[in-house]
Amino acid sequence: MGKTFIKIATVYFSIGVLVGMTMGIIHDFRFTSLHAHLNLLGWVSTALFGIIYSIYPFAANTKLAKTHFWLHNIGLPIMMVGLLCETLGVTAALPVMIIGSLAIVIGTLIFAINTFKTLNTNSIQKAKNEINA
Numbered sequence: 001m002g003k004t005f006i007k008i009a010t011v012y013f014s015i016g017v018l019v020g021m022t023m024g025i026i027h028d029f030r031f032t033s034l035h036a037h038l039n040l041l042g043w044v045s046t047a048l049f050g051i052i053y054s055i056y057p058f059a060a061n062t063k064l065a066k067t068h069f070w071l072h073n074i075g076l077p078i079m080m081v082g083l084l085c086e087t088l089g090v091t092a093a094l095p096v097m098i099i100g101s102l103a104i105v106i107g108t109l110i111f112a113i114n115t116f117k118t119l120n121t122n123s124i125q126k127a128k129n130e131i132n133a
């Protein structure tokens with residue numbers, strides 16, 4: 001799970017950099033919000049999820065982690081499409097952006113629950129015992 005998050009984060013980072021470069025080339029900075037969200041939610045947050053799940057693989061091997069993965073990686077592209085359309089003046093895209101945003105928020109809350117649930121002292125000790133067994 002950690003490697004998958006990191007690979008997808010790299011894709012988001014590449015897209016975010018290309019959006020930023022394009023804005024600079026054409027001197028049109030309307031897409032700054034899209035650029036920022038791609039880099040923060042796409043690159044940084046997704047990479048951090050991947051790093052955390054790589055450090056704590058037992059947290060990555062839960063149903064919560066898999067649900068978090070899908071909500072984040074379905075919600076983010078939906079949100080970005082909605083944000084792009086809103087930026088281009090398509091006001092009907094607001095519900096699309098809201099749906100994508102809600103998926104990301106729910107996924108993030110699931111990540112928080114998973115983190116607190118699996119990274120307690122008992123879970124870490126249990127994982128160490130399983131490794132040593």
